[in-house]
Amino acid sequence: MTSIDLRATPARLSSADGQFDAKLAARLHWSAAQDDAIEQRVQDILADVRARGDVAVLDYTARFDGVQAESLTALELQAGELAAAFDALPAAQRDALQQAAARIRRYHAWQKQQGGETATYVDEDGTLLGQKVTPLDRVGIYVPGGKAAYPSSVLMNAIPAHVAGVGEIIMVVPTPRGAKNPLVLAAAHVAGVTRAFTIGGAQAVAALAYGTATVPKVDKITGPGNAYVASAKKHVFGQVGIDMIAGPSEILVLADGSTPPDWVAMDLFSQAEHDELAQSILLSPDAAYLDAVQAAINRLLPSMPRAEIIAKSLTNRGALIHTRSMQEACEIANRIAPEHLEVSSREPQRWEPLLKHAGAIFLGAYTSESLGDYCAGPNHVLPTSGTARFSSPLSVYDFQKRSSLIAVSQAGAQKLGHIAQVLAEGEGLHAHAEAARLRVG
Amino acid sequence: MTSIDLRATPARLSSADGQFDAKLAARLHWSAAQDDAIEQRVQDILADVRARGDVAVLDYTARFDGVQAESLTALELQAGELAAAFDALPAAQRDALQQAAARIRRYHAWQKQQGGETATYVDEDGTLLGQKVTPLDRVGIYVPGGKAAYPSSVLMNAIPAHVAGVGEIIMVVPTPRGAKNPLVLAAAHVAGVTRAFTIGGAQAVAALAYGTATVPKVDKITGPGNAYVASAKKHVFGQVGIDMIAGPSEILVLADGSTPPDWVAMDLFSQAEHDELAQSILLSPDAAYLDAVQAAINRLLPSMPRAEIIAKSLTNRGALIHTRSMQEACEIANRIAPEHLEVSSREPQRWEPLLKHAGAIFLGAYTSESLGDYCAGPNHVLPTSGTARFSSPLSVYDFQKRSSLIAVSQAGAQKLGHIAQVLAEGEGLHAHAEAARLRVG
Numbered sequence: 001m002t003s004i005d006l007r008a009t010p011a012r013l014s015s016a017d018g019q020f021d022a023k024l025a026a027r028l029h030w031s032a033a034q035d036d037a038i039e040q041r042v043q044d045i046l047a048d049v050r051a052r053g054d055v056a057v058l059d060y061t062a063r064f065d066g067v068q069a070e071s072l073t074a075l076e077l078q079a080g081e082l083a084a085a086f087d088a089l090p091a092a093q094r095d096a097l098q099q100a101a102a103r104i105r106r107y108h109a110w111q112k113q114q115g116g117e118t119a120t121y122v123d124e125d126g127t128l129l130g131q132k133v134t135p136l137d138r139v140g141i142y143v144p145g146g147k148a149a150y151p152s153s154v155l156m157n158a159i160p161a162h163v164a165g166v167g168e169i170i171m172v173v174p175t176p177r178g179a180k181n182p183l184v185l186a187a188a189h190v191a192g193v194t195r196a197f198t199i200g201g202a203q204a205v206a207a208l209a210y211g212t213a214t215v216p217k218v219d220k221i222t223g224p225g226n227a228y229v230a231s232a233k234k235h236v237f238g239q240v241g242i243d244m245i246a247g248p249s250e251i252l253v254l255a256d257g258s259t260p261p262d263w264v265a266m267d268l269f270s271q272a273e274h275d276e277l278a279q280s281i282l283l284s285p286d287a288a289y290l291d292a293v294q295a296a297i298n299r300l301l302p303s304m305p306r307a308e309i310i311a312k313s314l315t316n317r318g319a320l321i322h323t324r325s326m327q328e329a330c331e332i333a334n335r336i337a338p339e340h341l342e343v344s345s346r347e348p349q350r351w352e353p354l355l356k357h358a359g360a361i362f363l364g365a366y367t368s369e370s371l372g373d374y375c376a377g378p379n380h381v382l383p384t385s386g387t388a389r390f391s392s393p394l395s396v397y398d399f400q401k402r403s404s405l406i407a408v409s410q411a412g413a414q415k416l417g418h419i420a421q422v423l424a425e426g427e428g429l430h431a432h433a434e435a436a437r438l439r440v441g
Numbered sequence: 442m443t444s445i446d447l448r449a450t451p452a453r454l455s456s457a458d459g460q461f462d463a464k465l466a467a468r469l470h471w472s473a474a475q476d477d478a479i480e481q482r483v484q485d486i487l488a489d490v491r492a493r494g495d496v497a498v499l500d501y502t503a504r505f506d507g508v509q510a511e512s513l514t515a516l517e518l519q520a521g522e523l524a525a526a527f528d529a530l531p532a533a534q535r536d537a538l539q540q541a542a543a544r545i546r547r548y549h550a551w552q553k554q555q556g557g558e559t560a561t562y563v564d565e566d567g568t569l570l571g572q573k574v575t576p577l578d579r580v581g582i583y584v585p586g587g588k589a590a591y592p593s594s595v596l597m598n599a600i601p602a603h604v605a606g607v608g609e610i611i612m613v614v615p616t617p618r619g620a621k622n623p624l625v626l627a628a629a630h631v632a633g634v635t636r637a638f639t640i641g642g643a644q645a646v647a648a649l650a651y652g653t654a655t656v657p658k659v660d661k662i663t664g665p666g667n668a669y670v671a672s673a674k675k676h677v678f679g680q681v682g683i684d685m686i687a688g689p690s691e692i693l694v695l696a697d698g699s700t701p702p703d704w705v706a707m708d709l710f711s712q713a714e715h716d717e718l719a720q721s722i723l724l725s726p727d728a729a730y731l732d733a734v735q736a737a738i739n740r741l742l743p744s745m746p747r748a749e750i751i752a753k754s755l756t757n758r759g760a761l762i763h764t765r766s767m768q769e770a771c772e773i774a775n776r777i778a779p780e781h782l783e784v785s786s787r788e789p790q791r792w793e794p795l796l797k798h799a800g801a802i803f804l805g806a807y808t809s810e811s812l813g814d815y816c817a818g819p820n821h822v823l824p825t826s827g828t829a830r831f832s833s834p835l836s837v838y839d840f841q842k843r844s845s846l847i848a849v850s851q852a853g854a855q856k857l858g859h860i861a862q863v864l865a866e867g868e869g870l871h872a873h874a875e876a877a878r879l880r881v882g
Contacts, residue, residue, distance in 0.1 A: 096863035115556015219831040241831035269872035363848035370873040374861040378845035390660040390682035392843040402833040404819035407804035420815040422537035430746045431710035432811040
C-alpha cells in the first residue's frame with residue numbers, strides 16, 4: 001500500500017453544471033449484478049435442504065464454514081452459553097449493550113402504540129369494523145458472521161420482534177472455522193432471542209423457510225447477509241415473509257456550513273468505512289465549506305484504521321456537491337431518496353418539511369448517523385438504493401400482521417346487501433349477489 | 442355437459458380421524474407451478490420494454506390483445522371518457538358504486554389515523570424521536586381485463602392510494618379486442634384514478650416499473666393479474682414496490698349450527714364461483730348441520746349460472762369438516778390461516794379472541810363474505826395460501842412509507858456518544874466511534 005492509495009477524493013459536482021443530472025446519475029448508479037452462478041447454486045442448496053433437511057445443512061456447514069458436527073443439535077447455542085458470553089464481557093460493553101437495548105426497546109414499544117394495536121369502530125347501523133393486530137408466531141433472524149459481525153444488528157432485528165410479541169425468535173449466525181463472536185452472542189442474550197444456531201448462508205435460510213427436524217420453520221426471515229443469503233431470501237419470499245433486500249449503505253449530508261467540517265468529514269467516513277461500495281454524499285450551497293470538508297478529509301484520513309476502504313469508497317462513489325441553495329439541496333435529496341439523511345444545519349426544522357424520501361432523517365449537528373446506528377432508538381435497518389421512495393425502516397410492524405374485523409348488524413346487512421347485489425351482478429358473480437340477498441328482509 | 446358434472450361434493454372429513462392431518466394437508470396443498478416457459482417470456486418482455494419503451498408496449502398490445510394503435514398516447518383513456526362511462530350507467534349501478542366507494546373511503550381514512558400519520562416524542566434529554574409518514578409519489582394499479590374484470594378491485598386498490606395522498610394513480614387495464622368494461626371505467630372515475638391506459642400483461646407491468654416516453658415510472662405496483670402479470674411483478678420487485686402475489690381465493694366458515702344452512706351454502710358457492718381452484722371449507726362440531734349444508738348445496742347448485750365452476754371447485758378443493766368442538770375448529774382455522782374466515786355463530790365474539798391468522802374475519806350470520814367483498818369498507822385484497830400467517834390486507838399503509846426522525850440534543854449526544862463509542866469499537870468501526878466522540882464534551 002502506497003500513500004497514493006490513501007487519498008480520498010470524492011467527485012466535486014455543481015448543480016449549476018449543465019451536465020449535473022447525468023454526472024449525478026452516473027455516481028448514483030448501482031445495481032445488484034445478477035450472478036447466474038450464484039443463483040443456480042442457491043437454488044440447488046434450497047432444494048437439497050428441502051429434501052434432506054438436517055443432513056444437508058450439516059454438509060454445507062462443513063463445506064462452507066469448516067465446521068464439523070455430528071448433528072444439528074450440536075450446532076444449537078444454549079441459553080446458558082449466550083448468558084455466559086454476556087457475563088464475560090467487560091463492564092463497559094455490558095452496560096453499552098444494555099443501554100442501547102433499553103433505548104431501542106422503548107422506541108419500538110412507542111412505535112407499537114402508533115397503529116400496532118387492535119382498533120375498531122361501530123358505524124351508525126351498529127356494524128363493527130376494524131383491524132385486529134397480532135404478532136407473528138415465529139421468526140428467523142439472520143446475523144452475518146465473519147468480517148461483518150454486528151451485534152447492533154442483533155439488537156435491531158430481535159428487539160422489534162420481541163416487542164411485537166413474537167412467540168419464538170430463532171437466530172442463525174455462521175461461525176466460520178468455529179469462531180464465535182462474543183458480542184453477537186451477548187447481544188442475542190440481551191435482545192430476547194429464543195433459540196440460536198451456528199449456521200449460515202443459503203442453507204440457513206432454507207432451514208428457516210422450510211423447517212428441518214431440528215430447525216423450526218419460521219413465518220418470516222429478516223436480517224442482512226451476503227449475495228447467497230440475499231438470493232436465498234428472494235427465492236423463499238412468498239413461502240415466508242422477508243424484510244427488504246439491502247444494497248450498499250448510503251449517507252447524504254445537507255450542510256448549511258454551520259457544523260464543524262471535521263464532524264461532517266467523520267460522518268462521511270463512518271459510512272464509507274463499511275464497504276468500498278458504500279456511498280457518502282455531501283450537499284451544500286457553501287463552496288468554501290465543501291473545500292473545508294475536503295481539507296478535513298485529507299487531514300483525518302491517515303488516522304483511520306480502515307483508511308483504504310474509506311479512500312476507495314469516497315473516491316469511487318462519493319461526491320461533494322455545490323448547490324444553489326439549501327432548498328435545491330433538499331430537492332436533490334428527494335431525488336436520491338437516501339438511506340441516511342443528515343440535516344447538518346442551524347435550522348434543521350426549517351428543512352425537514354421539505355424532505356420527502358429517506359430511510360432516516362438526522363436533524364442537527366449533534367445527530368451523527370452513528371448515534372442512530374447504535375442507540376438513539378429507531379431501527380438502523382433502512383431502505384437503500386432509492387427504495388425509500390416506497391419502503392420503510394424495519395419496525396415492530398414487520399413482526400405483526402393485521403386481520404380485518406367485520407361484524408355486520410342485521411340493519412347493516414339490509415343496506416349493504418342492496419349495494420353488494422348490484423355490484424356482484426355487474427361482475428357476473430351471482431352467488432355473491434345471492435349470499436347478500438339471503439340476509440336482506 | 443351432463444347432470445353428473447353438476448354434483449358438488451366437498452370432501453367430508455373428521456378431526457377425530459387418525460389420518461385427518463394428512464387428509465387436510467392434501468386438500469390444502471396448492472403451489473404456484475413455476476412455469477419456466479412463462480418465466481422466460483416474461484423476462485424477454487421486460488427487457489424489451491426497458492429497451493424499446495412505447496414501441497415494445499404497442500407491439501405486445503397488438504399481438505396479445507389484438508389492439509392496434511399508432512401511439513401509446515392513443516391508448517390513454519381520457520378523464521372525460523371515464524366520467525362518461527359513469528354517467529351512462531343505470532342509476533342503481535351509479536348509486537351502488539358511489540355508496541361502496543364512500544364506505545371504503547371512510548374505512549381507509551379511519552385506518553390512516555391508526556398509525557398512518559407522523560408522530561414524535563421527546564425524551565428526558567430533549568432528544569426528539571419518531572416517524573414521519575408520507576405518501577408515495579406515484580403508484581400503478583393493475584386491473585385485469587377480460588373474464589375477470591372487477592370494478593370492485595379498482596375501488597379497493599385506488600381508494601386506499603387516494604386516501605394515503607398518493608400524487609398520481611396510474612391505472613392499466615387490458616382491453617382484449619378493444620372491449621372496454623364500462624363498470625371498470627366508471628369505478629376508475631369514482632375512485633380518483635389520475636391516468637389510465639388500456640394496456641395489460643407483463644408489458645404493462647414493465648411500462649409502469651421502468652417508465653416509457655408515455656407511461657410514467659411509478660414507485661409501487663398493486664393489483665391482481667394472471668400468471669404473466671404475477672411473474673412480471675415478482676421480477677420488478679426491488680426496482681419498485683409491489684403488493685402480494687395472490688394465489689387462489691379461499692373461504693373458511695366456522696359454524697356452530699345456528700345459521701340457516703342455505704346462507705352458509707351460498708357463502709361457500711360465492712367463493713367457489715370465482716375459480717375452479719378456489720377453496721371453500723366449512724368446519725362445524727355439528728355433524729347434522731354439515732349434512733344440512735350438503736343438502737342445501739345439492740338443492741341450490743342447479744340455479745347457479747356458474748354451477749360448473751362451483752361444482753369443480755367444491756368437489757376438488759372443498760371440504761366439510763366435523764370437529765370435536767368450536768375451540769378445535771378455531772385451532773384448525775389458525776393452522777390454515779385462510780384468506781376469508783367467517784364465524785357463523787350465535788356467539789362470534791366468544792370465538793374471535795381464539796383466532797390468530799386470517800386475512801379478514803367476518804363475525805356473525807349477517808356478515809357474509811360478499812358484503813366485505815364489495816362495500817363493508819375494509820379492503821378485499823387479502824393474503825392467500827396461508828400467508829395470513831405473516832402478511833396483512835392491502836391498506837392505506839401500502840401507499841405510505843415512514844422515515845425515522847432523530848434530533849439528538851447536545852445533552853443527549855453526551856450520553857449516547859459514550860454508548861455508541863463502545864459498541865462501534867466493539868464492531869471495529871472506528872470512524873463511527875470517532876463521529877460520536879466528536880460530539881461529546
